[in-house]
Every structure is written in structure tokens, then in C-alpha cells.
Amino acid sequence: xxxxxxxxxxxxxxxxxxxxxxxxxxxxxxxxxxxxxxxxxxxxxxxxxxxxxxxxxxxxxxxxxxxxxxxxxxxxxxxxxxxxxxxxxxxxxxxxxxxxxxxxxxxxxxxxxxxxxxxxxxxxxxxxxxxxxxxxxxxxxxxxxxxxxxxxxxxxxxxxxxxxxxxxxxxxxxxxxxxxxxxxxxxxxxxxxxxxxxxxxxxxxxxxxxxxxxxxxxxxxxxxxxxxxxxxxxxxxxxxxxxxxxxxxxxxxxxxxxxxxxxxxxxxxxxxxxxxxxxxxxxxxxxxxxxxxxxxxxxxxxxxxxxxxxxxxxxxxxxxxxxxxxxxxxxxxxxxxxxxxxxxxxxxxxxxxxxxxxxxxxxxxxxxxxxxxxxxxxxxxxxxxxxxxxxxxxxxxxxxxxxxxxxxxxxxxxxxxxxxxxxxxxxxxxxx
Numbered sequence: 001x002x003x004x005x006x007x008x009x010x011x012x013x014x015x016x017x018x019x020x021x022x023x024x025x026x027x028x029x030x031x032x033x034x035x036x037x038x039x040x041x042x043x044x045x046x047x048x049x050x051x052x053x054x055x056x057x058x059x060x061x062x063x064x065x066x067x068x069x070x071x072x073x074x075x076x077x078x079x080x081x082x083x084x085x086x087x088x089x090x091x092x093x094x095x096x097x098x099x100x101x102x103x104x105x106x107x108x109x110x111x112x113x114x115x116x117x118x119x120x121x122x123x124x125x126x127x128x129x130x131x132x133x134x135x136x137x138x139x140x141x142x143x144x145x146x147x148x149x150x151x152x153x154x155x156x157x158x159x160x161x162x163x164x165x166x167x168x169x170x171x172x173x174x175x176x177x178x179x180x181x182x183x184x185x186x187x188x189x190x191x192x193x194x195x196x197x198x199x200x201x202x203x204x205x206x207x208x209x210x211x212x213x214x215x216x217x218x219x220x221x222x223x224x225x226x227x228x229x230x231x232x233x234x235x236x237x238x239x240x241x242x243x244x245x246x247x248x249x250x251x252x253x254x255x256x257x258x259x260x261x262x263x264x265x266x267x268x269x270x271x272x273x274x275x276x277x278x279x280x281x282x283x284x285x286x287x288x289x290x291x292x293x294x295x296x297x298x299x300x301x302x303x304x305x306x307x308x309x310x311x312x313x314x315x316x317x318x319x320x321x322x323x324x325x326x327x328x329x330x331x332x333x334x335x336x337x338x339x340x341x342x343x344x345x346x347x348x349x350x351x352x353x354x355x356x357x358x359x360x361x362x363x364x365x366x367x368x369x370x371x372x373x374x375x376x377x378x379x380x381x382x383x384x385x386x387x388x389x390x391x392x393x394x395x396x397x398x399x400x401x402x403x404x405x406x407x408x409x410x411x412x413x414x415x416x417x418x419x420x421x422x423x424x425x426x427x428x429x430x431x432x
Contacts, residue, residue, distance in 0.1 A: 132175055
């Protein structure tokens, strides 16, 4: 079936229309004429597979990745100009559809490194033909795909991954199969040319000679073991054991020195994260009381600390809270405090809030948090979002009290469909 592709879908697919119903085509690009085969029909839309491109978009390119079947990078077949256009378009569509916002959106902040930008990788391990391999699970499945090189990982991560595999093979480390014992995943993080390695496994012993061999790899400074017994969404298990080297990773942002424990999360693109955090600081108005919900290791709170007399951070992950409080102390901020717990519950208990920073998960703000915001009514909200749809829906739910002041998108994850966005919201009515 021939189909004209009219617009982008939120997952990077092309969308055409058949009998006035959208047809989603993975790998197709707007303004293309394509031959497709309908795979699944639903009441209001269909999914189709791309058979052949009959008329190409000017945005189409030959994918440089030899592992396109992993589906981790939905836009490898799109040139960078097209990727930026897609992300701006998706954000604009979401804001118009869900928040009825058709106002100004600032230009997308482009990524200086469209390949080799990702500072962390979490890779499953399996044995194939008797040899340990790292790879990916094909998107939406548990099908393991061995991958020898990923183009979006920083080069140091890929070098260390290759050398780590040689070491694991040398010591014949078992991989988890069925109900047995063994290695599940490897996690590798890089900050400021220092590498941390976390071996996620069932309860098992790693020889000291192997640990030392890993620490002898160039730039590797830290080795941990995370013991994970049961399957769960969280890649790490309940127990984290320090095996050697330095306990913490170190990261500098302007005049801040931040330490990160293994469980603590930091944005996966260090350079763009710094740009994003500096924008939050720039847009924040000086205030008496600032709260950051979903605060992680406290990077935004600490960068903004000079603009507020009291700063409170709220985070669910205990390791991140420990990190954040240590970072506040180490950077000389005695007016910044971090607490572990539910964002809505703790936010509701703070007496006075002038400004609020939120950086929620892809699901956006939950209902209790939005109710707490509408009750507390801080003068300014700086919303950092990784999902245009949930961002727009949350703005719609807050629009009885808040108006959009500024919007700036960031290309944090080139080659993928994801876009980060900062929105400044201003209270438009007097507090009740």
C-alpha cells in the first residue's frame, strides 16, 4: 500500500493517513511517499512496516549504525537537521494538543556532540558460543542482541567495555542463565575522564586478582558489585558492595564539586546537562524559599543556592539524598537541605515556597503533586521535562493558576526521539 507521510510521531515514526485514520510507520519520514504493509489494525489507528521508500525526504540519510535492529536510536536514518526539526515539531504539537498553547517556543539548544555523548551505559551480558558478550535487549522484547560498539556512548566507555570483556573472559565469569548464578549486567560511567564500573550479579564472589586487573585498566578508578536476586525494573539490586578504588565519582559544574555514589543518577549527557542547569539558574528569580522536587544529587539546587535564602531538596532515592547533603556541606552551603521521601507529601509540609523546580520522571507530575502545587501556589515553577506529552498535560492541569512564561527545548539525546524542555511558569493570580 502506498502512503504519504504527513508528520512525525512521538516515537520518531512517520504518520500517514488511511481512511482518515493515522498509520504509524517506523523508519518513515514526513514528506516521503512509501510502500507499507499494515501489521496491526486498531479501532482508531494502524501500525505498518516500511517496505520501500518511493520518494525520499531531504532529511533521510544512510544509517551509520550497524546495529539498527536494537531500536535504541529511532532517528539514526535522519540527518541532524531533520532530528532537530522532529523534536521541535513534537514539542509544539504536544503543547498545542494538550495545553492549548500556541505561543513562542525558543530555538532548540543543539548538541555539540551528536555521537559519543552518553556518559553511562547499562548493558546485559550473555554467553554466546561459550564467550561472554555485552549487548542490548531489542526494544520491547527480551531478545538479546550482541553489540560490539555503540555510536552514542562516549569513546572511553566503549574502550573500557571492550577491555573489561577481555578481563571477564580471562577469569571465565559465569553469566546468569535460568535459575543459576552469574553476572546480569555491567554498568559503566564516565565523568571527567574517570571510569566507574558496577558488576550487577546474583550473590557471587569475584576474585581479588580480577578486581585488580579491572582497576589496572586505563582511567578506571572504581569497581562495585550490585547484588540482585530478583528481576525488577531497577537495574540494581538491594545490596551494593565496594570492591576497590575510589568510592565516589567526582563532577565539577562551574564552581561546584559534586560527588556521586553508584546508585545516584546524573543526566546522561554531561555537557548538555550543564547547559540545562545553567538555564534553570538564569531563569530563576531571587527568592526567600526554593524547593526542588525529584532533586537527585542536588545539582540544580546547589547551582541555584545563591539566589535563595533557604533551599529544600526532595528525592526518593536515599543514596542520592546522602550525596546531595554531602555536596551541600562540601560546597559550603549551610542553607540547603535535602530530605528523602515522597515529593508531594514532603512538599506539602514546607510552610512557605516562593519558587519550585521540578524534574519528574517521564510519567510527569503525579496527581498528589499537582494538587499540592495548586494549594501551595509558589510564585514561579521551573519545570524540567523529558516527555513533551506529560509536560503539556501537566501545564494544562496547572493553567488555572499558572501561565507559561518561557519555553526552551534541548537536544540531550541525539539520534533518539527524546527531547528535554525547560518551562518557566508564573502564578497569574493572588494566593488564596
